[in-house]
Amino acid sequence: MLTIFRRLSGKMGSKINYPSADRNKTFILEVMQKYINPAESVKLLEVSSGTGQQAAFFATKFPKMTIQTSEVDLELFESIKAYASEVPNKNVKDPVKIDASQGPWSLVDAPYDYILNVNMFHVSPWNCSVGFFKYGSQVLKPGGLIFTYGALMIDGVITPQSNVDFDRSIRQRDPNCGLRDLRDLEKVAKENGIVLKQLYDLPANNKCCVWEKTA
Numbered sequence: 001m002l003t004i005f006r007r008l009s010g011k012m013g014s015k016i017n018y019p020s021a022d023r024n025k026t027f028i029l030e031v032m033q034k035y036i037n038p039a040e041s042v043k044l045l046e047v048s049s050g051t052g053q054q055a056a057f058f059a060t061k062f063p064k065m066t067i068q069t070s071e072v073d074l075e076l077f078e079s080i081k082a083y084a085s086e087v088p089n090k091n092v093k094d095p096v097k098i099d100a101s102q103g104p105w106s107l108v109d110a111p112y113d114y115i116l117n118v119n120m121f122h123v124s125p126w127n128c129s130v131g132f133f134k135y136g137s138q139v140l141k142p143g144g145l146i147f148t149y150g151a152l153m154i155d156g157v158i159t160p161q162s163n164v165d166f167d168r169s170i171r172q173r174d175p176n177c178g179l180r181d182l183r184d185l186e187k188v189a190k191e192n193g194i195v196l197k198q199l200y201d202l203p204a205n206n207k208c209c210v211w212e213k214t215a
């Protein structure tokens with residue numbers, strides 16, 4: 001799966017560019033702005049930061065927020081650091097290795113006010129979604145929020161046809177991956193004291209879920 005993203009990506013020095021990360025960052029920001037006060041000093045953990053493009057973008061929009069980046073793929077660390085170095089407030093921390101399926105996550109700044117995850121559920125095996133909620137809940141403050149973004153199945157149905165095709169192409173490459181059903185995610189979240197607070201329809205048939213740790 002990583003190979004596919006690399007093929008679609010561009011490289012400028014250490015900075016890798018995923019076109020999709022630039023396309024969707026503004027829509028995700030609009031959701032985050034409904035919940036996060038930019039005047040507050042808060043801590044956000046990003047799981048699967050990818051190239052680091054989005055962490056740098058959100059850090060400029062929330063200059064008082066400290067963003068802890070993370071990746072399972074160590075080859076992306078240099079790109080994340082390169083984008084972070086350009087952020088005026090220097091509020092993006094160097095990446096740490098997090099494999100969503102393995103825990104507990106060892107993070108010196110935990111607990112966090114927020115966790116962000118963009119486009120990981122469908123490109124990783126199901127145990128990554130399970131681990132994301134299990135280990136994420138352990139490092140999130142009570143009342144803390146999780147923002148997740150990506151294409152989803154809902155009640156066993158994928159719409160529109162372009163997402164059906166997308167799901168099929170992902171599963172052809174790796175049968176362990178594919179669009180996750182929101183209801184399965186809700187069940188796992190609930191087992192870890194997290195509920196779905198709000199669901200947003202975003203452009204290109206993607207969803208942004210806002211989750212809350214209630215327990």
Ligand SMILES: C[S@@+](CC[C@H](N)C(=O)[O-])C[C@H]1O[C@@H](n2cnc3c(N)ncnc32)[C@H](O)[C@@H]1O
Binds near residue numbers: 020047054071118124
């Ligand atoms: C489609 S990319 C999205 C990257 C970035 N969030 C973005 O939107 O540009 C999927 C990301 O999930 C990460 N990933 C895959 N398996 C993972 C795992 N087990 N734990 C954490 N991240 C994982 C990959 O390394 C990759 O960066």
